[in-house]
Amino acid sequence: MSTVLGVHALSKRYGGGRAHAARQALDGVSFSLAAGELVALVGPNGAGKTTLLSILAGVQASSAGSVVRASAQATENEPTARGSWAVGWVPQTPALYSKLSAAENLELFARLERLPDPRAAAARMLEQTGLRARAREPVSRLSGGNRQRVNVALGLIADPPVLALDEPSSALDPSQRERLWQFIVARVAAGTTVLFSTHNVSEAQRYATRVLVLSGGLLLFDGTPAALLASSAEGELRGQEARGDLERALVSFLATRAAAGGAP
Amino acid sequence: MRWLLAKDLLILGRSRLLLAVLIVYPVLIALLLGFALSRGPSRPRVAIVDETTAGETLTLGTRRVPVGAYVRQLLDEVQSQRVSSRAQAIEQVDSGAVLAAVVLPAGLAARLSSNESQAQLEVLYNGNALEQSLARSTIESALAQANLNFSAQIQTAARKVIATLLSGGKLSSFSGEQLPGLESIPTTLGAIASRQPPGATRRQLEQIGAFAGFAAQNLTLASRVLATIGQPIRINSVLLHGRRTPLDDFAVVVAVSLSMMLLCVLLAAGGVALEREEHTLARLLRGRRADRDGGGADAAGAALITREGLLAEKTLLAGASAFVIAFAMLAGIGAFVALDWSRVALWLLALAFGALALSALGVAIGALAREVRAASLLALLTTLPLAFLALVPSASVSGGLDAVITAVSFVFPFKAALEALDTAVNGSSPAIGLSLAHLALLTVAFGALARLGLRTAE
Numbered sequence: 001m002s003t004v005l006g007v008h009a010l011s012k013r014y015g016g017g018r019a020h021a022a023r024q025a026l027d028g029v030s031f032s033l034a035a036g037e038l039v040a041l042v043g044p045n046g047a048g049k050t051t052l053l054s055i056l057a058g059v060q061a062s063s064a065g066s067v068v069r070a071s072a073q074a075t076e077n078e079p080t081a082r083g084s085w086a087v088g089w090v091p092q093t094p095a096l097y098s099k100l101s102a103a104e105n106l107e108l109f110a111r112l113e114r115l116p117d118p119r120a121a122a123a124r125m126l127e128q129t130g131l132r133a134r135a136r137e138p139v140s141r142l143s144g145g146n147r148q149r150v151n152v153a154l155g156l157i158a159d160p161p162v163l164a165l166d167e168p169s170s171a172l173d174p175s176q177r178e179r180l181w182q183f184i185v186a187r188v189a190a191g192t193t194v195l196f197s198t199h200n201v202s203e204a205q206r207y208a209t210r211v212l213v214l215s216g217g218l219l220l221f222d223g224t225p226a227a228l229l230a231s232s233a234e235g236e237l238r239g240q241e242a243r244g245d246l247e248r249a250l251v252s253f254l255a256t257r258a259a260a261g262g263a264p
Numbered sequence: 265m266r267w268l269l270a271k272d273l274l275i276l277g278r279s280r281l282l283l284a285v286l287i288v289y290p291v292l293i294a295l296l297l298g299f300a301l302s303r304g305p306s307r308p309r310v311a312i313v314d315e316t317t318a319g320e321t322l323t324l325g326t327r328r329v330p331v332g333a334y335v336r337q338l339l340d341e342v343q344s345q346r347v348s349s350r351a352q353a354i355e356q357v358d359s360g361a362v363l364a365a366v367v368l369p370a371g372l373a374a375r376l377s378s379n380e381s382q383a384q385l386e387v388l389y390n391g392n393a394l395e396q397s398l399a400r401s402t403i404e405s406a407l408a409q410a411n412l413n414f415s416a417q418i419q420t421a422a423r424k425v426i427a428t429l430l431s432g433g434k435l436s437s438f439s440g441e442q443l444p445g446l447e448s449i450p451t452t453l454g455a456i457a458s459r460q461p462p463g464a465t466r467r468q469l470e471q472i473g474a475f476a477g478f479a480a481q482n483l484t485l486a487s488r489v490l491a492t493i494g495q496p497i498r499i500n501s502v503l504l505h506g507r508r509t510p511l512d513d514f515a516v517v518v519a520v521s522l523s524m525m526l527l528c529v530l531l532a533a534g535g536v537a538l539e540r541e542e543h544t545l546a547r548l549l550r551g552r553r554a555d556r557d558g559g560g561a562d563a564a565g566a567a568l569i570t571r572e573g574l575l576a577e578k579t580l581l582a583g584a585s586a587f588v589i590a591f592a593m594l595a596g597i598g599a600f601v602a603l604d605w606s607r608v609a610l611w612l613l614a615l616a617f618g619a620l621a622l623s624a625l626g627v628a629i630g631a632l633a634r635e636v637r638a639a640s641l642l643a644l645l646t647t648l649p650l651a652f653l654a655l656v657p658s659a660s661v662s663g664g665l666d667a668v669i670t671a672v673s674f675v676f677p678f679k680a681a682l683e684a685l686d687t688a689v690n691g692s693s694p695a696i697g698l699s700l701a702h703l704a705l706l707t708v709a710f711g712a713l714a715r716l717g718l719r720t721a722e
Contacts, residue, residue: 058550058567060720089550095543099275111267112548112568138278154547 004161004193005033005056005086010065012051012217025051027217028065033162033195038188040204040225041197042250043214049197050092052214053164056195057089088160092167094151098140102131102150105139106157113158125153129183145176152180156187163187165196169203181207201250215254228253265577268548268569272535272581286527286589293523293593308402310342311356311365313349320373322418329421331373334414338366341406350388357390364389364399366407419490426490430483446483449476513690516597521682522651524590524615525622529643532582532626536575536714537639545718548574571718575711578627583619590615594689603689610688610696617703618681624710625677631717647678654679677706 012026025048033039041049055062069086096105106125110118126132129149139147148168155163168184169177185207188194195212198204204211205225213221213228221228229249276283314335321328338344345362347353353365367386375383385407389399428434432445444452453473460466539545549567569577594603594611626643633639654673661669673679684699686692693699 054546059546089547091543091546093543095547097271097275097542097544099278100271104271104274108267108271109547109568 002035003032004035004069006068007031007033007056008066008068010052010055010067011063012048012055012060013063024217026055026062029214029217029219030065031212031219031222033193035161035193036188036191037193037210038185038208039193039195039210039212040208041195041212041214042199042201042204043220044254046216047214048217049214050166053089053166053195053197054091056087056162056164058087059089086161088155088158088163090152090155090163090165090168092170094139094147096139096147096150096154099138101136101138102126102142102146102153103135105150106153109154110157115158121157125157128156128186129153130179143176145172145179148172148176148180149183152183156192160192162193162195165194167197167199169198169200177203213250213253221253265569265573268574268577269581272577275538276581276585286585289523291592291596293519295596308342308363308399308406309361310344310403310406311347311353311362312339312342312344313347313353313365313367315370316368316372317370322373322376329414329417331376333417334372334410335368337410337413338368338406341409342366342403350386353388357388360391363395364403366403422490423487426483426487430480446476446480449473450480513601513603514686514692516594516601516603517682517686517689518655519597520590520593521618521678521685523593524586524619524681525647525651525678526644527586527589528582528619528622529626529629529647530640531585532578532623533630533633533639533643534636535578535581536627536630536718537633537636539574541635545574549718571715575627575631575714575718578630579620579623579707579711582626583616583623586623587615587619590619604691607688607691611685613700614681614684614688614696617700617707618677618684621677621703621706621710622681624707624714628710628714628717631714647676650676651678654682674702675706677703677710680706 008030010026010029011024014023014025015021029048029052041052043049051060054060056067097108100108103122103126106122107118110121115121123132126135129152131146131149131153134142134146139150142150148171152165152168155165163184165184169180172180181203184194184196196208208225211221211223211225211228212219221231223231231249231253312335316331316335318332320331322331345356347356347365350365350367353362353367356362357365365388367388369384369386372383387400387403387407389396389403391399428443428445430445430447432443432448434442450473453469453476457466457469457473460469539548548569549571591612594615597603598605625647629643629646630639633642650672653669654676656669680699680702683693684696684703687696687699
């Protein structure tokens with residue numbers, strides 16, 4: 001598979017002033033994403049997942065390192081101003097204008113993205129997310145699940161090759177989660193690369209083709225879910241198909257790495 | 265920027281309560297202020313208990329000044345309501361029907377004529393500290409004016425008596441006898457004395473003549489002294505710059521400036537803070553997808569809108585809304601108060617610069633606060649005290665405090681906006697340029713502060 005996004009030695013440091021002690025949110029993270037991959041980003045709270053996604057999305061700048069597209073040659077250790085050129089962004093909390101309808105939100109961002117036919121783009125996303133019937137309702141009247149669908153649609157409005165989702169299903173009930181994943185899987189099948197962060201390891205195990213384990217700003221693992229299981233200290237879990245297996249494997253993996261001094 | 269502006273207008277249009285407040289508030293303020301300035305009673309409502317005897321007069325030599333004249337003077341100074349007794353007056357004050365009551369006691373003329381005790385009135389008032397202060401200052405002012413006018417009448421009568429003493433004449437209109445004046449006595453006595461043989465009688469006549477001359481000279485001075493005692497110092501006011509601004513017109517400018525400030529600051533602060541609260545700020549400010557066909561380009565796409573563009577859009581929206589509403593207020597109040605419409609171009613200029621500077625303050629507050637409620641609260645807590653400080657007359661407080669107030673008022677745009685509008689509407693200052701330049705400077709300064717507050721999109 002061809003690489004669509006390369007992340008090289010990405011670091012992010014917060015604070016360091018008189019009031020706050022410096023905190024290393026990301027420390028030399030490097031990986032690449034291939035076309036059509038569905039990659040899960042897992043790790044404990046404060047691991048740096050949201051920071052990584054927001055840097056990829058261009059919401060904030062990195063302190064060092066680079067995010068480059070495809071085969072571009074990155075300048076080593078040059079901080080990226082924005083890395084959103086190819087990355088659609090779906091924040092954890094829906095970023096929508098609640099007084100506008102789903103259609104108006106989509107159309108507005110399509111216009112701001114300077115898409116050639118904003119109305120058509122909005123209609124296409126409404127169709128794909130199954131929101132056409134409720135397109136004219138103010139977003140404030142939609143359920144949490146539907147709001148999240150609009151949120152995802154906004155991330156995809158410009159048809160980016162890479163979509164970064166920050167805990168997309170955390171506020172959804174099981175049926176809403178199921179519908180959302182059906183939609184995401186369909187996008188992946190259509191060639192979009194998806195990187196999503198989650199605390200729900202069973203989702204990673206079920207949908208992801210690859211798992212990135214982040215802890216203390218360090219990328220500790222980059223491989224398939226099966227490889228994570230294999231690397232677990234609890235070898236007896238290997239091969240089991242119970243939903244909680246990967247979660248236990250992850251906990252064990254992180255504990256082992258912490259004991260070995262691999263993560264703070 | 266235009267799509268963002270269109271979006272904000274759409275949201276504003278759907279916020280019915282906010283829209284209603286935006287429309288109703290200035291109309292209401294304009295109407296209230298207009299009625300208060302043009303139709304409100306300018307004189308306090310006061311109950312008068314007149315216990316003096318009808319026809320009672322104050323006698324000055326051969327002249328009589330009716331005490332009723334004083335009562336009339338007092339009635340002219342207030343919106344009077346005559347009551348028959350002190351008890352009824354107390355009842356009226358207690359019920360709030362009148363601000364105060366004045367009791368004119370019986371025997372007022374006798375006391376005025378007496379050298380032993382000063383004539384006294386009784387003033388009855390009630391209410392809280394503010395009402396008490398208002399009643400006292402208003403009644404004392406009305407009484408002072410009535411006293412001054414009554415004093416002028418007494419002086420006139422006294423001057424006529426003195427003139428008769430000096431120049432001679434009839435003691436009263438009923439008396440037919442023509443008396444000589446003091447001024448003519450020295451000459452008359454001198455002639456008589458010259459016909460007397462030298463001796464004691466002649467000397468006595470000459471002494472009396474000299475005394476009459478001395479008395480005439482000093483009585484001439486007495487007339488001037490009387491005028492001096494009545495009003496020792498006359499006031500001659502000179503306005504150094506611009507033209508005199510009637511208090512009503514200044515009140516109009518204050519009301520419009522205050523309304524404009526609240527609208528600008530609340531709309532601008534709320535607009536910026538809403539982007540954060542809805543989490544859309546990060547979406548707007550993050551990098552835009554670059555050319556999809558470009559192979560291998562680094563990630564450096566532009567944001568959907570720049571921070572400067574976003575701040576400019578919010579400033580323009582709030583400023584334009586407040587500009588329209590403030591102008592509507594001025595026009596509305598103009599129906600009640602005579603405003604100089606030939607200066608309308610200057611009004612528009614002052615309103616535009618003021619609205620921009622105040623909106624820039626608003627976006628700075630909105631950028632620093634992270635949610636709408638906090639931004640609104642901060643906007644009110646910041647601007648209202650500053651507005652009141654700006655209205656404190658300079659040099660009416662101690663030097664150090666005055667310097668602090670002046671500095672604070674200089675840093676925030678309300679005073680500059682007020683001065684610019686006052687100059688534009690009332691011509692209170694010869695040139696408006698300095699105020700406009702000040703407002704432009706503050707617009708840039710608060711814009712820069714807002715940009716600093718918006719350095720992080722999350």
